[in-house]
Amino acid sequence: MSTTTELDSAPSAPAKASPARPRRGLRGSGTFNFWLFTGPFLVGLLIFVYVPIGWSIWLSFFEARFTVTPSTFVGFDNYRFMLENDNFTGALGTFTVFAAIIVPTTWALSLGLALLVNRLRFMRAFFRSVFFLPTACSYVAASLIWKMSLFNGVRFGLANTVIGWFGVENVAWLANPDPPWYWLVIVSARLWLQSGFYMILFLAALQNIPDELYEAAALDGAKPGWQTFRYITLPQLRATSTAVILLLLIAAYQAFDEFFNLLSKTTWGRPPLVELYYTALGDNQDYGAGSAGAVILTLLIILVTLFQGRIMGFGRGEESK
Amino acid sequence: MTTTVTKARDAVPGRPRTPRGGRRGSVLGSTGLYLAVGVAALLFLVPFYVLIRNAFATDPEITGEEWTFFPTDIQWGNITEPFEDTTVDFGQSMVNSLVVGVLHTVGTLLVCSLAGYGLARIPYRHADKVFYGVLFTLMVPTAVTFVPGFVLVSSLGWIDSYRGLIIPGLFSGFTCFLFRQYFLGFPKELEEAARVDGLGYWGAYWRVVVPNSLNFFAAIATITFINGWNSFLWPLVIGQDPSAWTVQVALSSYMTNQTVNYHLIFMATAISLLPLLLVFLFLQRWLVQGIAQTGIKG
Numbered sequence: 170m171s172t173t174t175e176l177d178s179a180p181s182a183p184a185k186a187s188p189a190r191p192r193r194g195l196r197g198s199g200t201f202n203f204w205l206f207t208g209p210f211l212v213g214l215l216i217f218v219y220v221p222i223g224w225s226i227w228l229s230f231f232e233a234r235f236t237v238t239p240s241t242f243v244g245f246d247n248y249r250f251m252l253e254n255d256n257f258t259g260a261l262g263t264f265t266v267f268a269a270i271i272v273p274t275t276w277a278l279s280l281g282l283a284l285l286v287n288r289l290r291f292m293r294a295f296f297r298s299v300f301f302l303p304t305a306c307s308y309v310a311a312s313l314i315w316k317m318s319l320f321n322g323v324r325f326g327l328a329n330t331v332i333g334w335f336g337v338e339n340v341a342w343l344a345n346p347d348p349p350w351y352w353l354v355i356v357s358a359r360l361w362l363q364s365g366f367y368m369i370l371f372l373a374a375l376q377n378i379p380d381e382l383y384e385a386a387a388l389d390g391a392k393p394g395w396q397t398f399r400y401i402t403l404p405q406l407r408a409t410s411t412a413v414i415l416l417l418l419i420a421a422y423q424a425f426d427e428f429f430n431l432l433s434k435t436t437w438g439r440p441p442l443v444e445l446y447y448t449a450l451g452d453n454q455d456y457g458a459g460s461a462g463a464v465i466l467t468l469l470i471i472l473v474t475l476f477q478g479r480i481m482g483f484g485r486g487e488e489s490k
Numbered sequence: 491m492t493t494t495v496t497k498a499r500d501a502v503p504g505r506p507r508t509p510r511g512g513r514r515g516s517v518l519g520s521t522g523l524y525l526a527v528g529v530a531a532l533l534f535l536v537p538f539y540v541l542i543r544n545a546f547a548t549d550p551e552i553t554g555e556e557w558t559f560f561p562t563d564i565q566w567g568n569i570t571e572p573f574e575d576t577t578v579d580f581g582q583s584m585v586n587s588l589v590v591g592v593l594h595t596v597g598t599l600l601v602c603s604l605a606g607y608g609l610a611r612i613p614y615r616h617a618d619k620v621f622y623g624v625l626f627t628l629m630v631p632t633a634v635t636f637v638p639g640f641v642l643v644s645s646l647g648w649i650d651s652y653r654g655l656i657i658p659g660l661f662s663g664f665t666c667f668l669f670r671q672y673f674l675g676f677p678k679e680l681e682e683a684a685r686v687d688g689l690g691y692w693g694a695y696w697r698v699v700v701p702n703s704l705n706f707f708a709a710i711a712t713i714t715f716i717n718g719w720n721s722f723l724w725p726l727v728i729g730q731d732p733s734a735w736t737v738q739v740a741l742s743s744y745m746t747n748q749t750v751n752y753h754l755i756f757m758a759t760a761i762s763l764l765p766l767l768l769v770f771l772f773l774q775r776w777l778v779q780g781i782a783q784t785g786i787k788g
Contacts, residue, residue: 195517199613202691205622210601213661217639219628225638236643285527290520298774299531305766307720310759311537311740313745318540318552318756327540330557360539366781373782406670422632426722430742442634442723449637449726459637466634474629 222467225460233457243301248460251448257462260444268421269438270356275417276410279364283371284402301365308426309360316343316431318353339411346437355438358427363420367413374409415474422470441466540765544756552752554628565753572758576748579732580758583740587719588765590655591737594718597660603707606669607695611681621670627663640727650734659718665710673699709780712773729731732737737762742788 224237229247235240251257282300286293303311318328320342329339342350382401392399403410425442432438439447445466448460533742544552547561572580609621631641632713639658680702684694700707725736735743741762744755770777 200615203612203614203617205606205692206612206695207605210605210661210666211623213601213657214627214663216659217642218635218662218663220743221635221638221642222630224641225635228641237645251764261784262529275704282530285523285530288523289527296527296531299534301778302767302770303534305716305770306537306763307722307738307741309720309722309741310763313741313755313759314537315540316745317750317752318544319537323553324555325553325557327557353668361534365534367782369778419631423634429722429726433746436672442636445634445637446723446727450640456637456641463634463637467630468633470631473627484757 182439188450194298197340225463227324228459229345229464231457233455233460235454237456239457243457248459248465250458251462251465254333254458256444257441257448258437260439260441263438264422264424264440267350267355267424268418270415271354272357272417273365274356275360275367276413278360279413280371280406280410282364282368283375284398286368287372287375289428297368300347300368303361304306304363304366306362308358311362312427315358315427336379343431343435346435351432351438354431355427358426361456363417367417370409370413377400378405419470422466422473493525514710540759541756544752545760546757547753548599550669550754552756568753568757569761571754572761575751575754577749578740578743579735580737580740582733582759583735583737584761586655586735587654589652590720590725591715591765593652593656595715597656598662598665598714599707599711601660602662602665602670603700604695605666607673608701609666610670610673610676612691613625624663624666629669632659632662633743636727639724643728649728650731651728654728655734659721659724665714668710668767672703676703699719705776705779706778708773712769713780715769716766 222371228237228239230242230244231239232241232246286297286300289296321327321329322339322341323343324333324339325331326342328342333339338352342354378401381404385403386397387393391400423442424440426445428440428443429436429446441462445459445462447455448462475481528674534750543560546564546565546566550557558753561726572578595717605624609617609624616618616690643649643654643658646654648657676699680698684698720738721736722738722742725739726742730733730741732740732743741755741759744750744758
């Protein structure tokens, strides 16, 4: 076992970060081994996570168009610009609408699927796989299928074909914000993509509910169906439900792929990340304002996480694994 | 990446379960149940049906007035068309995605598992402070840092390169966190036996800990690969030149092209899904187990 060769393969920065003084041979020293194992990761984390965060905060106080090494300090002007910018506040509004629709619908659909699949006695694995399969699909691929075929605005789109059978006129699903049919397209795509994943979480939780609870309820005269669901299943799923809701919120917050692809070249339905993308990497390349927007978003998501964590007692269960 | 942790006790989907449907097993009830599940399953399969139908059809069939259920002449020749297309180099983008997906997975697993083990098992005075430094990064979603990330990568000159696509994504605080939690529960006796045999931390890790944790590694690897393959925002930002596009960026470009070649873009989409469908077919056990244990997703 050559300790020296392994040493070479690990970036040597950890030695600098800590005064490791291996006295009794390197192998046994906790300090040395700690940095040997964690060093490469920590150096990377520093460079690719901490430095961008710091740089971003710095840039957000400068006039930085087309440059990342700006010299004009502008104080909070970038923040004022973003917060007074209708596009950016509009994006926050778009996110709110999106989250208000997608979080409850995904929660209900994935829980419903889990309840159904959990009761199956034959072909359970088959149906579980069918609902889970869309998880393999990327948001880009789903956007393409939705935009080019399912919700194509012309006659041969599947949705228009189906409503055509009932004599309804073609609907321009994405090309017209009034009425906002594009929400149906976006929400259905994401529902299809993510419900199977959360169904797996609910299935695992359902299987952990002890059978005795249902037996005891039956003895007490609880009717199977709604009553047992309301008073046993739902309370037992509380931990999973809150975790799922937090996950859904964070996922909705970071929505980019389907909005970018389904609504490219439109000015409506832009969530925060799409707006940031166009601010920082669009024609203006305004890194200062883009960075200010990123800082604002980060602060918002930290607030939401902490708030939600307060409610859920999140983090206390950290050691339970 | 979307991240958080669900309670670990929600795990173990593989264990034998008692079906609860049996309690009220009327024929009518179970018929209704299977009807409901069947309808839902059909709806879930519609997008896949449309994808396959269009991929093997001709454009006149796709855009016809009447909906053709399935192409009468299956166009096997469509399979090679995306690779011959001159407007988008689809073949190159598949190669890029494979290289990036594999290296991203291998690198993430290597770097994050080592760090997770160090944080979980190796005694060091300031280990707690280091761990809090890692935890803090979980609060800042990676998707939000793409602007400064782009700034950094471009000043390193890594735009349009595999380095720029792969390296910044390797240092996932969340994956490191998952490994730490996993190693905290790893039986200490096994390591102690290795120490008695004269192995140091490093030797014990590679000869005892890793070989006994392959299930967990497989679960994390599967999820990491899927996330890497499907990620879009970062490759879009880094891949300025078409030669550096991943397959997701290439698919996205089809949607904004001037000329739309329906059968070609649907065939390209179908091909882009193949690697992941294979992963699903062969690795679903680990995938389901990994998701149930960790609750992660991209």
